[in-house]
Amino acid sequence: MTFKSSISRIKLTLMSLFITAAAIHSCSSGSRKASGAIDETTPQDTVLTVKGAVEMAQQFGMGWNLGNQMDAQKDGVASETAWGNPVVTQALFDKLANAGIKTVRIPVTWLGHIGDAPGYTINKAWLDRVEQLVGYAEKAGLNAIINIHHDGADSRHWLDIKGAAENPEINAAVTAQIKAMWAQIASRFKDKGQFLIFESFNEIHDGGWGWGANRTDGGKQYRTLNEWNQAFVDTVRATGGNNADRYLAVPSYCTNPDNAVDGSFKLPQDSADNRLIVAVHYYAPVDYSLNDKFKEWGHTGTDVDTWGDETSLLETFGKLKSMYVDKGIPVYIGEMGCVRRDNERAEKFRRYYLEYVCKAARDHNLAPIYWDNGYGGTGREQSGLFDRTTGEYLNNGGDIMSTMVKAVTTDDPDYTLQSVYDNAPI
Numbered sequence: 001m002t003f004k005s006s007i008s009r010i011k012l013t014l015m016s017l018f019i020t021a022a023a024i025h026s027c028s029s030g031s032r033k034a035s036g037a038i039d040e041t042t043p044q045d046t047v048l049t050v051k052g053a054v055e056m057a058q059q060f061g062m063g064w065n066l067g068n069q070m071d072a073q074k075d076g077v078a079s080e081t082a083w084g085n086p087v088v089t090q091a092l093f094d095k096l097a098n099a100g101i102k103t104v105r106i107p108v109t110w111l112g113h114i115g116d117a118p119g120y121t122i123n124k125a126w127l128d129r130v131e132q133l134v135g136y137a138e139k140a141g142l143n144a145i146i147n148i149h150h151d152g153a154d155s156r157h158w159l160d161i162k163g164a165a166e167n168p169e170i171n172a173a174v175t176a177q178i179k180a181m182w183a184q185i186a187s188r189f190k191d192k193g194q195f196l197i198f199e200s201f202n203e204i205h206d207g208g209w210g211w212g213a214n215r216t217d218g219g220k221q222y223r224t225l226n227e228w229n230q231a232f233v234d235t236v237r238a239t240g241g242n243n244a245d246r247y248l249a250v251p252s253y254c255t256n257p258d259n260a261v262d263g264s265f266k267l268p269q270d271s272a273d274n275r276l277i278v279a280v281h282y283y284a285p286v287d288y289s290l291n292d293k294f295k296e297w298g299h300t301g302t303d304v305d306t307w308g309d310e311t312s313l314l315e316t317f318g319k320l321k322s323m324y325v326d327k328g329i330p331v332y333i334g335e336m337g338c339v340r341r342d343n344e345r346a347e348k349f350r351r352y353y354l355e356y357v358c359k360a361a362r363d364h365n366l367a368p369i370y371w372d373n374g375y376g377g378t379g380r381e382q383s384g385l386f387d388r389t390t391g392e393y394l395n396n397g398g399d400i401m402s403t404m405v406k407a408v409t410t411d412d413p414d415y416t417l418q419s420v421y422d423n424a425p426i
Helices: 004-019 021-028 053-060 090-098 124-139 161-166 168-188 221-238 257-261 308-323 344-363 395-409 415-424
Strands: 063-067 101-106 143-147 196-199 248-251 277-283 331-336 366-371
Touching: 053 101, 053 331, 053 366, 063 331, 063 395, 090 101, 090 124, 101 124, 101 366, 124 143, 124 168, 161 168, 161 221, 168 196, 168 221, 196 277, 221 248, 257 277, 257 308, 257 344, 277 308, 308 344, 331 344, 344 366, 344 395, 344 415, 366 395
Parallel strands: 063 101, 063 366, 101 143, 143 196, 196 248, 248 277, 277 331, 331 366
Antiparallel strands: none
């Protein structure tokens, strides 16, 4: 999710012009009925010194995204400061750890730093900076996730899911680049400890946010993404070192929770006892959480969207738990969040929304990772909690952060999802 990029503008325009509320729900949070099933493959072990999906979610704890930073790009060239955020320092990661964050997702766009075929050599300085940020996380005692972020998503760049699904030659070229890219990234980090997780891609779709040609092409795009995820796993494992059994995350189409459970998504085969994480995103309802078209949320709100309430959330999380967590397969919500509002009442509902999402995630053993894009204003796409240079809180970021950490970490038997629900703003 972005603010100043052309990608963000296209995304928000598409949402506002032709995606219905139900459509947004399907892409961002899950609303369609599940059909079919995945292969019932259960991993025998996990990394991060734990065993099982439940324990892994607990060790992931409350997560946080370094959004609109290394994933930012201008005119097809990724740059850490392209979307207005300052250069990141070690101080930020230290403050994150002090705030109770346990996992940092570092989205990375590689555009403009990739050489020609067949080598697709990654610019050393760019990869060095990614490694430095991973080092910041390691020094602060945090888990870290790195990925390939805005190189695809809407088929505008080299990760062209629509073209690849329709043309075998395009798919062969894209797959070759995926393998070349991940071979280099994985090789650079193969000696890093198991605090580091690789995530294959971000929100892969054809520009329709789940309501494009993927719905009429007979499943071609879904199968293509499954093939890409398999290529990612095979390539990383082949680099050896700690990558032989490192945890790897793979997204469903558009990171849509519905697509993760409807049979269109298949876990890759894995030589490392399937040490895989299913990656989804949750922003339901988007017009509340990101676009600020509604000021309130949930059963006590008045200015609310007509869908995407607590019941819908529990249905979505319940499906993920049943399909994966209950079978020992971890799931993380790689992005979730809610933008800052311009009045006290609306901020109360924002805190309630984030607390409910995070507490429900904890109860379903799903690891939530908050999307922070560094922007400290109010309204659409303004979700910053931390200053990127000093690590100090922006506005009421401390209050928001403590609310989410409490929801994910509190073991008090009197603190339940029902108690959160009962204490919603009125």
